[in-house]
Ligand SMILES: Nc1nc2[nH]cc(C(=O)O)c2c(=O)[nH]1
C-alpha cells in the first residue's frame with residue numbers, strides 16, 4: 001500500500017498568490033529539503049496515511065464545503081511526488097489541483113498548476129519551469145537583491161507573464177515600500193500578501 005506523510009488537511013481560502021481568495025482544501029505534506037530562516041510552516045509532526053485514506057478525507061471535506069480547488073503544499077510536496085501522482089490520478093477532473101513548491105526538485109506534471117517560490121539557486125529553478133503555461137512564479141522578497149534577481153530573470157529569459165512578489169511576512173510592509181521604489185524597473189508584477197495571516201485563518 002502506498003503511504004503519504006501528511007502534516008495537515010484543512011479547508012480555507014487560498015491566502016496568497018495567483019488564486020488568492022479562492023476557497024480551497026489544503027493538503028500539507030511533511031518534510032522539506034531546504035531550511036529557510038523565515039520558514040513559517042510547522043511541519044514537525046505528521047501522520048502516515050495511505051493514498052486511499054488521503055483521497056477519502058479530501059473528498060469528504062471538498063464535497064461538504066463545495067470546494068473545487070485542491071492546494072498541495074508543504075514543506076516541499078515534490079519530495080513525495082511518486083505518492084502524489086497516485087493521488088492525483090484519483091482526483092476527479094472537475095477539481096483543479098494547484099501545488100505550492102520551491103521548485104528545487106524538477107517534477108513536472110502537465111495536469112496540475114504550479115505556484116513556484118524559488119528559494120535557492122533561483123535561476124536553475126526558473127530555467128527549468130518558465131516555459132510551461134501552467135506554471136506561475138511567486139518570489140519571496142527579503143531585500144533589494146531579491147528584487148534585482150527577479151529583474152535579471154525577467155530580462156534574461158524575456159519573461160512577460162505576471163510574477164507575484166511577496167514580502168517576507170515579518171517585514172512585508174517594508175518590502176512593499178521597497179517594491180514600490182522599484183516600479184520604474186518592474187513590469188508585469190503583482191504584490192502578493194499572506195492574507196490568511198492577517199485574517200487569522202489557516
Ligand atoms: N490560507 C492559506 N493559504 C496558503 N497558501 C499557501 C499556503 C502554504 O502554506 O503553502 C497557505 C496556507 O498555509 N494557508
Ligand code: SF4
Pocket residue numbers: 032033034035036038039040041074075076102119
Ligand atoms: S522551502 Fe518553504 S517549507 Fe521549505 S524551509 Fe523554505 S519556506 Fe519552509
Ligand SMILES: [Mg+2]
Pocket residue numbers: 040041
Ligand atoms: Mg503557510
